[in-house]
Amino acid sequence: xxxxxxxxxxxxxxxxxxxxxxxxxxxxxxxxxxxxxxxxxxxxxxxxxxxxxxxxxxxxxxxxxxxxxxxxxxxxxxxxxxxxxxxxxxxxxxxxxxxxxxxxxxxxxxxxxxxxxxxxxxxxxxxxxxxxxxxxxxxxxxxxxxxxxxxxxxxxxxxxxxxxxxxxxxxx
Amino acid sequence: xxxxxxxxxxxxxxxxxxxxxxxxxxxxxxxxxxxxxxxxxxxxxxxxxxxxxxxxxxxxxxxxxxxxxxxxxxxxxxxxxxxxxxxxxxxxxxxxxxxxxxxxxxxxxxxxxxxxxxxxxxxxxxxxxxxxxxxxxxxxxxxxxxxxxxxxxxxxxxxxxxxxxxxxxxxxxxxxxxxxxxxxxxxxxxxxxxxxxxxxxxxxxxxxxxxxxxxxxxxxxxxxxxxxxxxxxxxxxxxxxxxxxxxxxxxxxxxxxxxxxxxxxxxxxxxxxxxxxxxxxxxxxxxxxxxxxxxxxxxxxxxxxxxxxxxxxxxxxxxxxxxxxxxxxxxxx
Numbered sequence: 474x475x476x477x478x479x480x481x482x483x484x485x486x487x488x489x490x491x492x493x494x495x496x497x498x499x500x501x502x503x504x505x506x507x508x509x510x511x512x513x514x515x516x517x518x519x520x521x522x523x524x525x526x527x528x529x530x531x532x533x534x535x536x537x538x539x540x541x542x543x544x545x546x547x548x549x550x551x552x553x554x555x556x557x558x559x560x561x562x563x564x565x566x567x568x569x570x571x572x573x574x575x576x577x578x579x580x581x582x583x584x585x586x587x588x589x590x591x592x593x594x595x596x597x598x599x600x601x602x603x604x605x606x607x608x609x610x611x612x613x614x615x616x617x618x619x620x621x622x623x624x625x626x627x628x629x630x631x632x633x634x635x636x637x638x639x640x641x642x643x644x645x
Numbered sequence: 646x647x648x649x650x651x652x653x654x655x656x657x658x659x660x661x662x663x664x665x666x667x668x669x670x671x672x673x674x675x676x677x678x679x680x681x682x683x684x685x686x687x688x689x690x691x692x693x694x695x696x697x698x699x700x701x702x703x704x705x706x707x708x709x710x711x712x713x714x715x716x717x718x719x720x721x722x723x724x725x726x727x728x729x730x731x732x733x734x735x736x737x738x739x740x741x742x743x744x745x746x747x748x749x750x751x752x753x754x755x756x757x758x759x760x761x762x763x764x765x766x767x768x769x770x771x772x773x774x775x776x777x778x779x780x781x782x783x784x785x786x787x788x789x790x791x792x793x794x795x796x797x798x799x800x801x802x803x804x805x806x807x808x809x810x811x812x813x814x815x816x817x818x819x820x821x822x823x824x825x826x827x828x829x830x831x832x833x834x835x836x837x838x839x840x841x842x843x844x845x846x847x848x849x850x851x852x853x854x855x856x857x858x859x860x861x862x863x864x865x866x867x868x869x870x871x872x873x874x875x876x877x878x879x880x881x882x883x884x885x886x887x888x889x890x891x892x893x894x895x896x897x898x899x900x901x902x903x904x905x906x907x908x909x910x911x912x913x914x915x916x917x918x919x920x921x922x923x924x925x926x927x928x929x930x931x932x933x934x935x936x937x938x939x940x941x942x943x944x945x946x947x948x949x950x951x952x953x954x955x956x957x958x959x960x961x962x963x964x965x966x967x968x969x970x971x972x973x974x975x976x977x978x
Contacts, residue, residue, distance in 0.1 A: 527727075
């Protein structure tokens with residue numbers, strides 16, 4: 474009886490692990506999509522609104538959802554007095570705080586980091602070029618993430634279950 | 646609040662500046678930051694370099710030299726991390742930050758079609774600290790009021806840079822706008838004052854609200870080109886006294902003429918030492934030739950304080966007010 478309960482637990486754990494993994498594959502394209510939308514809004518704020526960066530980031534934070542909301546709001550806060558960090562520093566800190574849980578990989582962080590180095594340090598046309606570059610890179614990442622999702626999402630789910638079963642079989 | 650400008654400096658420079666004695670800090674006029682060259686401060690018309698241990702020196706070799714990081718951080722802070730909002734300012738070569746402090750910039754210019762399009766590699770900063778000196782215009786104002794007719798005469802204030810033109814103008818605006826109570830100079834009602842504040846220096850406006858006291862009956866067009874602003878004022882805000890800083894171009898002169906003919910008193914400033922010098926300048930020459938101004942005030946600052954020389958419309962000297970007399974005046978008040 475106790476053995477049976479243990480076996481069920483192991484299978485359940487395996488399944489759960491598989492589903493979590495699958496959810497990450499599903500979340501990543503969605504988060505990248507959100508990031509793309511956010512950067513497009515940032516471009517508009519810079520190009521047409523002449524909005525100062527902290528204010529622009531705060532607005533984008535309000536419009537975004539989930540980890541992106543936390544990220545942009547934190548970045549805006551880092552850049553406002555009394556902290557007054559540079560964009561680079563603010564992005565780095567905000568990413569450390571809020572991208573840990575998010576299904577965002579090293580690639581997106583690297584793109585954001587590169588963008589943050591130039592953000593706010595040049596004229597509008599230059600800013601626009603850098604944001605466009607980041608957007609292009611993010612779109613590539615999005616395509617890749619979608620492919621991964623198609624390939625691995627279902628597989629992760631079944632793999633989790635099967636792994637659980639495998640362990641049960643091996644133990645017995 | 647008094648030293649709000651300290652917060653725009655990067656940590657290292659800020660620490661050095663806040664270490665200065667309070668009486669010195671209160672008189673500080675300019676802080677000049679040049680990348681990898683000595684950090685310079687100016688007060689009371691004298692210059693000093695600032696050492697890393699906080700002491701003052703005349704020897705450039707001993708002074709603290711701001712690093713590249715310092716200048717980058719300074720630019721980041723004064724532009725509120727958003728240089729792209731400052732394109733127009735960069736073209737003109739200076740940024741005015743909230744509080745009316747003006748920061749002159751030097752770097753490499755980027756040209757487009759022969760004109761300056763942008764400034765990049767910005768490595769030199771001249772932070773001019775704006776101060777409010779209520780009462781500085783006390784001794785001058787009585788000579789600018791036309792007797793009997795409660796009117797301010799057309800006045801041009803002249804001085805080289807850094808002698809306190811804008812500070813005087815600010816206090817004039819305040820006093821003209823507020824009027825004075827009966828008893829001192831017979832009582833003078835407040836007048837409607839319009840300030841065309843092209844460089845946001847006179848009123849130091851922050852989101853349209855003046856940071857300095859420029860009087861209760863004062864309207865400010867912030868960041869507006871002078872010539873256009875003066876016309877806008879005349880058309881829409883019906884000022885009785887129009888105030889503008891640093892006129893000099895042809896358009897400015899035209900707008901001043903327009904205002905004078907519209908029966909509006911104009912109080913303006915210009916760079917220069919003597920009235921005669923001014924006549925040779927292309928923009929202002931015409932104004933002088935037609936005797937548009939009824940009063941000239943020439944400022945000169947020495948170690949002891951400000952000296953005012955007041956001339957009438959025919960450029961005849963009326964009066965010389967020395968720093969000692971001003972102190973006497975303050976005692977009377």
